[in-house]
Amino acid sequence: MELGVEIASNIIFLGTGGDSYVVGKQLRASGGIILQIDEDQYHIDPGPGALVMAKETGINLRANTALFVTHNHINHANDINAVIDAMTYGGFDKKGVLVANNTVINGSMHYEPFLQKYYRDCLERFIVLGEGKKVGINDVEIKAIKAKHSEPNAIGFKFITHDYTLTYTGDTMYSVETLAEYENSNVLILNVPCLKKDESRNNLCKEDAIKIIKKVNPRLAIITHFGINFMKADPLYEVREIQKETGCQTIAAKDGMVINPVSYDVEQGQKTLYKYAKKEGIRLQEFKQQEEEKVKEINEIIEEKQTELGNEVSDAESEKKQNNQIPDDTASS
Numbered sequence: 001m002e003l004g005v006e007i008a009s010n011i012i013f014l015g016t017g018g019d020s021y022v023v024g025k026q027l028r029a030s031g032g033i034i035l036q037i038d039e040d041q042y043h044i045d046p047g048p049g050a051l052v053m054a055k056e057t058g059i060n061l062r063a064n065t066a067l068f069v070t071h072n073h074i075n076h077a078n079d080i081n082a083v084i085d086a087m088t089y090g091g092f093d094k095k096g097v098l099v100a101n102n103t104v105i106n107g108s109m110h111y112e113p114f115l116q117k118y119y120r121d122c123l124e125r126f127i128v129l130g131e132g133k134k135v136g137i138n139d140v141e142i143k144a145i146k147a148k149h150s151e152p153n154a155i156g157f158k159f160i161t162h163d164y165t166l167t168y169t170g171d172t173m174y175s176v177e178t179l180a181e182y183e184n185s186n187v188l189i190l191n192v193p194c195l196k197k198d199e200s201r202n203n204l205c206k207e208d209a210i211k212i213i214k215k216v217n218p219r220l221a222i223i224t225h226f227g228i229n230f231m232k233a234d235p236l237y238e239v240r241e242i243q244k245e246t247g248c249q250t251i252a253a254k255d256g257m258v259i260n261p262v263s264y265d266v267e268q269g270q271k272t273l274y275k276y277a278k279k280e281g282i283r284l285q286e287f288k289q290q291e292e293e294k295v296k297e298i299n300e301i302i303e304e305k306q307t308e309l310g311n312e313v314s315d316a317e318s319e320k321k322q323n324n325q326i327p328d329d330t331a332s333s
Contacts (some may be wrong), residue, residue: 009163010036011187011222011259014046014053018193018203018225023075027231029053029255030075033168033189033224037161040065040138043083044157044168050079051086057256061086066137069100069114070147070170071154077104077114084119091122092298098126099135099142101153108153131155145181147172150202156181163262167218171225173200174208179215187261188218189253193227195238206230206238213246220261221246224253 014031017023023030031053032045041063043050054061064087069077080098087096098105098115105120105128107113120126127135129144130153136142140161147154149171156170158181167185171193172178182188190212194205204212213221223239230238239252251259 008036009038009161009261010034011166011189011261012036012057012059013224013253013255013257014050014057014059016224016226016253016255016257018075018191018230019227020075021228022226022231023048027228028226031079032076034059035159035166037140037159038138040140042066042068042137042159044068045070045076045170046079046083047075048078051082053255054086062089064096066097066099068142068157069098069104070156070168071101071149071151072103072107072111072114073151073171074114076171080104080114081116081119084122088122089298091118094122094124096123097137098123099129099137099157100126101144101151101155102128102130103151103153111151129155145169146178148175148178148202149173158185166261169204171203173202174204174211179212182212182216185216186219187222188213188216188220189222189224191225192223193225193230195227195229195233199227199229203227206242210242210245213242213248213250217248219249220259221248221250222253222259223250 012034014034015029017026017028017030022028026049029049030047031050032043032047035042035044043061043064046067051061061083064083067080067083069080084096088094103111104113105115105126129135131144131146134141134143140159143158143160145156145158145167147156147170154170154172156172157168159166164186165184166187166189167182168189169182169191171191190204190209192204192206192209194200194203197205197207199205200208209223223235223242226235235252239250243250
């Protein structure tokens with residue numbers, strides 16, 4: 001029995017915060033991005049507060065088909081184990097796929113992996129994806145694209161669906177090599193924590209975003225992952241300036257924002273997954289019933305295991321008593 005129901009394509013922002021100050025004070029949330037494509041739900045870069053934001057936006061993490069993590073930094077991978085725990089009922093229902101760079105899964109000389117072995121084993125499978133490599137999950141092809149960041153194995157992701165191609169840069173500095181990776185994207189999500197070039201170091205700034213969008217010319221560009229100086233300047237104003245410079249439709253992401261990548265209708269505010277389903281004409285009761293049936297099925301398995309264990313204990317005790325009994329003819333002699 002499949003857990004999910006067919007839903008429309010949606011991009012849902014569980015967080016738009018970028019640097020340590022914004023994330024540390026939760027001026028913007030940092031729970032990552034949800035990408036819903038038909039019956040699949042992908043969770044990208046589950047940073048701090050992913051579970052809280054999922055609840056607030058009505059996202060059912062049990063419906064996650066796969067997790068994608070670009071690199072092993074706290075604002076991108078902190079909640080990876082918590083999300084896997086929610087997806088799998090603590091490993092009882094082994095499911096889902098993790099696609100991540102090598103450091104997230106195996107660590108490196110300078111980094112301990114955020115992914116714990118216990119939660120790695122809760123998954124149906126995990127895939128280490130290096131730059132230029134591809135993986136297919138159902139009807140979607142995902143390519144790991146080049147990123148230049150302080151975490152040396154950092155990558156971005158390009159999602160190639162039957163309707164559109166969506167590219168997520170991850171954290172990266174500007175370079176000619178990375179720019180080439182973004183070509184032929186219908187939707188381009190750029191992590192732009194820095195406002196000015198002199199503060200950008202290993203990340204993109206506003207000037208970089210303008211150059212990239214002009215070159216790629218996507219149908220829609222989305223700016224997210226804001227740092228403190230970008231926040232002080234007002235992301236809405238700065239992104240309007242980017243749109244004027246590039247002539248491309250450009251949006252400043254907000255926490256809880258929902259975007260239809262096919263039609264580009266942007267819906268603000270907190271909406272539940274049930275409402276998303278209702279908008280597409282899907283019966284709400286069907287989804288709830290499937291959830292209840294899944295929980296009931298798991299409870300029955302637990303009860304069956306407990307009964308089997310109880311019977312084994314009873315049999316062992318009975319056998320022990322029989323072995324300890326002294327025969328009557330021995331007692332009479």
